[in-house]
Amino acid sequence: MPVLIPPAERSQDPRVGAPAWRQAATATLQKARQLTDRCEQEAVTMWQPEDSVREPHVARHLCRAAYNLPWRFRVEMLAGGGTVEKPPPGEGVTLWKGKVKPPAWHARLPLPLHRDARALQSAEVVLAHARGARLAAARLCRAQHQVNGQLWLLQRQREATDRGLAQVRKGLLINQQSSKLRGYRPKSEKVPDKADSMLTWEKEELKSMKRKMERDMEKSEALLKALASCRDTLAFCCKERLQAVDLMNQPLDKVLEQAGRHSWVNLSRIPSPSSQGQKTPPPDPVGTYTPECATALYEAKRLLMESKDTLLEMAKNEEDIRAQQHQISDRVCALLAQKMRETLELKERMNMTLGLMRGTIQRCTKFNQEMYITHGLIKGPLSKRHLETREKLDRPLVRVYQRHVGTQLPEATRLAQGTEKLQRHISRVEKNLQELLATRQNLARSLKCKRIGYEVDLNVVRLRLRQGHPRVYHQQAQRLVNDWDPRTPPPRAESSAPAK
Numbered sequence: 001m002p003v004l005i006p007p008a009e010r011s012q013d014p015r016v017g018a019p020a021w022r023q024a025a026t027a028t029l030q031k032a033r034q035l036t037d038r039c040e041q042e043a044v045t046m047w048q049p050e051d052s053v054r055e056p057h058v059a060r061h062l063c064r065a066a067y068n069l070p071w072r073f074r075v076e077m078l079a080g081g082g083t084v085e086k087p088p089p090g091e092g093v094t095l096w097k098g099k100v101k102p103p104a105w106h107a108r109l110p111l112p113l114h115r116d117a118r119a120l121q122s123a124e125v126v127l128a129h130a131r132g133a134r135l136a137a138a139r140l141c142r143a144q145h146q147v148n149g150q151l152w153l154l155q156r157q158r159e160a161t162d163r164g165l166a167q168v169r170k171g172l173l174i175n176q177q178s179s180k181l182r183g184y185r186p187k188s189e190k191v192p193d194k195a196d197s198m199l200t201w202e203k204e205e206l207k208s209m210k211r212k213m214e215r216d217m218e219k220s221e222a223l224l225k226a227l228a229s230c231r232d233t234l235a236f237c238c239k240e241r242l243q244a245v246d247l248m249n250q251p252l253d254k255v256l257e258q259a260g261r262h263s264w265v266n267l268s269r270i271p272s273p274s275s276q277g278q279k280t281p282p283p284d285p286v287g288t289y290t291p292e293c294a295t296a297l298y299e300a301k302r303l304l305m306e307s308k309d310t311l312l313e314m315a316k317n318e319e320d321i322r323a324q325q326h327q328i329s330d331r332v333c334a335l336l337a338q339k340m341r342e343t344l345e346l347k348e349r350m351n352m353t354l355g356l357m358r359g360t361i362q363r364c365t366k367f368n369q370e371m372y373i374t375h376g377l378i379k380g381p382l383s384k385r386h387l388e389t390r391e392k393l394d395r396p397l398v399r400v401y402q403r404h405v406g407t408q409l410p411e412a413t414r415l416a417q418g419t420e421k422l423q424r425h426i427s428r429v430e431k432n433l434q435e436l437l438a439t440r441q442n443l444a445r446s447l448k449c450k451r452i453g454y455e456v457d458l459n460v461v462r463l464r465l466r467q468g469h470p471r472v473y474h475q476q477a478q479r480l481v482n483d484w485d486p487r488t489p490p491p492r493a494e495s496s497a498p499a500k
Contacts, residue, residue, distance in 0.1 A: 046108045071100040132281075132288030133244040140238035140293060143300045147231045150307045151224065157314050158220050164318045165213045166474040171325055172206045173477055174467050175199060178332075178460045185456050186449035195457075198335050202328050209321045216314050223307055230303050233296045241288070333464055336457050343454045350447045357440050364433045 015022070073085040087094045091104040111117070179199050183190075281287075283294040393412055402408065467477045 071102050073099045073101070129288060130245050133241045136288050136293055137238050137241035137245065139297065140234050140241060143297055144231055144234040144238060146304060147227055147234065147300050150304055151227050151231065153311060154220055154224055154227065154307055157311050157318075158217065158224070161213055161216055161220070161314055161318050164322055165210065165217065167470070168206055168209045168213060168321065168325060170467065170472070170474045170477045171329065172203065172210065173474070174464055175203050175206060177463060179203075181460050181463065182456060185453045188446060188449045189453035189456075193339065195332075195335050195339050198332050202332055205328055206325070209325065212317060213321060216317055220310060220314060223303070223310055227303055227307060230296065230299050234300060237290075237293050237296050241293070244288075329464060329468055333461050336461050340454055340457045340461070343450050343457070347447060347450045347454070350443055350450065354440060354443055354447070357436055357443070361433065361436050361440065364429055364436065 071088070073087055075083050075085055077083055085099065087101040090101075092101050094101045179196075182196070182199075281289045283289055283291040285291060398409060398411075466472070
């Protein structure tokens with residue numbers, strides 16, 4: 001019996017399955033392969049470096065060469081001409097034997113310990129914030145201590161300047177009282193001299209010193225207010241920064257030592273070109289070092305520098321003014337002492353002149369009286385020896401001689417001429433005597449004025465020496481001046497300072 005051949009075998013394609021069925025199967029296989037390759041690639045890329053150069057459409061040997069190229073060591077030329085191999089920068093483990101450094105691998109999906117890792121990261125962020133807040137608080141606290149110390153120094157200097165200002169005011173009071181006391185001299189002693197000019201010059205200089213020290217006091221007062229405000233701001237910022245460090249018990253001074261900086265506003269530290277400590281971080285509104293803290297620290301640094309310069313200037317001015325005031329006072333006292341010596345010399349010369357004038361006046365008075373007595377120009381005898389008989393012009397001898405014509409004697413004419421001459425001499429002696437008496441009276445009055453002027457200058461010097469003592473304060477000098485009569489010697493100033 002013959003074998004029959006199916007129509008399908010008679011065709012050229014020996015396959016039995018339908019083309020559509022076969023295409024559907026092929027499409028299913030291709031889809032499965034693509035899915036397998038994609039999943040394999042995704043599974044491999046789940047754990048690889050972040051900056052991977054692997055490309056899906058590049059051959060594997062080319063991809064491997066391009067991928068391993070950044071891992072190789074780099075050759076660098078030295079200054080001497082040699083070479084050195086250095087690993088590439090970045091994270092990862094350096095394989096020195098193979099001269100490669102693969103980069104650090106990172107997982108694309110969370111690992112099983114993802115929650116713990118994230119908790120550790122959060123803890124690190126929190127601790128970093130707390131450390132930053134603690135460092136900022138330490139800086140603010142140290143700045144606050146420095147500002148407080150500068151406040152104390154400025155207050156002490158203000159007290160010293162205030163004492164110097166009180167001494168200057170006391171000097172003005174002494175100058176005023178000295179001028180007032182010298183105004184009680186007699187009129188003949190009020191001739192302007194160098195002592196008056198020196199007192200006027202001292203007054204102008206003391207006024208200039210007073211204005212200068214008052215300006216220093218005003219400047220220091222404004223600086224005190226600014227430092228106090230800055231200290232309060234630093235305290236507020238420090239308290240605010242310390243709110244995040246409740247669980248950290250490390251001292252703030254230790255934090256500054258760990259940071260390698262004694263202080264960020266310390267002016268006594270010697271500046272170096274390269275500081276080994278931590279640098280000041282940039283201000284961050286939501287970070288640990290806020291713009292408010294930066295502004296407070298900058299203001300503290302500026303005020304510390306300004307206050308340091310002000311302290312030096314105030315100390316220098318106070319010392320210079322004290323030395324200048326002592327020098328001026330010594331010059332005035334020396335000039336008054338010289339005036340007293342000159343007055344004393346004039347007094348001695350006047351005393352000698354008065355002694356000489358006293359003898360001359362006595363001799364002139366005695367001579368004048370004798371002339372009156374001798375020539376009968378006085379009314380009545382003064383003593384028994386004045387009762388003597390004088391020959392007259394009508395005596396017998398003269399009458400006999402005058403019996404002839406032309407025999408007149410010149411006795412009468414000579415007596416008249418002598419009497420007139422004697423009268424003129426007596427008048428001149430009386431006039432000289434009056435002038436001597438008036439000159440003696442004037443000289444005595446001038447001597448009294450010189451004595452008063454000497455005593456006034458002596459009282460002025462005693463006043464300046466006693467009230468110019470450092471233990472006599474301005475209020476005590478004011479009280480002594482108000483209760484003192486310038487016509488009396490100056491009272492002895494009692495010291496009110498505590499005994500050592």
